[in-house]
Amino acid sequence: MTAGAWCEELGAIARTDERISEAIGRINALALQRGRGTDDAQGEDPAETGIEAHLMGLVGLLAERCRALAVANEQLDAQLAEQVCERERERRVLAEAATRVEQTQNQLLQSEKLAAVGQLAAGVAHEINNPVGFVSSNLGSLTSYVDRLFRVIEAYERLESELPADHPARATAQKARTIAEIDYLRADIPDLLRESVDGLARIKHIVADLKDFSHADEGEWQDADLNRGLESTLNIVWNEIKYKAEVVRELGDLPPVRCIPAQMNQVFMNLLVNAAQAIETSGTITLRSGTMDGHAWVEIADTGKGMPPEVQQRIFEPFFTTKPIGKGTGLGLSISADIVKRHNGRIEIRSQSGRGTTFRILLPLHPGQRR
Known part of the structure; x- marks a missing residue:
């Protein structure tokens, strides 16, 4: 009205x-x-x-x-x-x-964090690579020096064997060898040097993976190797996984996929951490990949506690979480789904209570291809 x-x-x-x-x-x-009428009025009033x-x-x-x-x-x-x-x-x-504003703010915060991590990684890589470089060089020189010393020791051992059995110098040399445990050192020192070299290579690999995970040019679309991104992200979150799960790789050959690598690495990170958290004591996380119907797909499967149907229906809702208060924001999977959607892809889920969960990410192989 x-x-x-x-x-x-x-x-x-x-x-x-x-x-x-x-x-x-x-x-x-x-x-x-x-x-005011009279009492003797006659007829109708x-x-x-x-x-x-x-x-x-x-x-x-x-x-x-x-x-x-x-x-x-x-x-x-x-x-x-x-x-x-x-x-x-x-x-x-x-x-x-x-709700949309809050979700967008959290996505921007995540992007800012990744950008900050990328800048930090570049600085850390520079600071770490310098000492790693000269330690690696020193280990190479030390290996060469040890080889020379062992050759000198072998020469003395040959001279010792030519001395008479009752020669005082021979007894002195044998005593010195026993005290120094020359045979043990000859076996152990090369192993220590190899382990040190392997450790330095591991440090270099971690730094490289950190740079790959949150690259400074994260806003740029480029052709990327999803398998490599998955492996580098696994290396970053390995501490969350190594005590709870064995990782099984069943990765197929993937062609380069047009995407924003840092954002896809963020999706991998969320799914890997969720997989580890779904396993209460010990289990298996299986990584698979392949191509199908013009799409590249990546699967992250766990043998954790799984999800009932009513949880599966809401798992991608912003702020929905089954974790205790203070243990999760309910944004990880929501942001992941949004990232994959912006890549014109989709996330599929298969889960059963007590039997584990499998997330499958599908991205188009050709730009502009619809889901």
């Missing part, structure tokens, strides 16, 4: 009230006239007849006013109900907008 219509309705009621007042005034006037007529008219006016009020109340109720519905719609729209 419009404001103009409402005003007209109120105006009609006011006019009816005026007519009611006029009728009451006429009735009062006739009542006064009747009161005109005043009394007029009062009856005006009373009937007043009853009609009152009935008309009641009907008008009822109509006005119905219209007002309808208007108020419509306004309540409109306010409820506005509230829902605002709530949805607030």
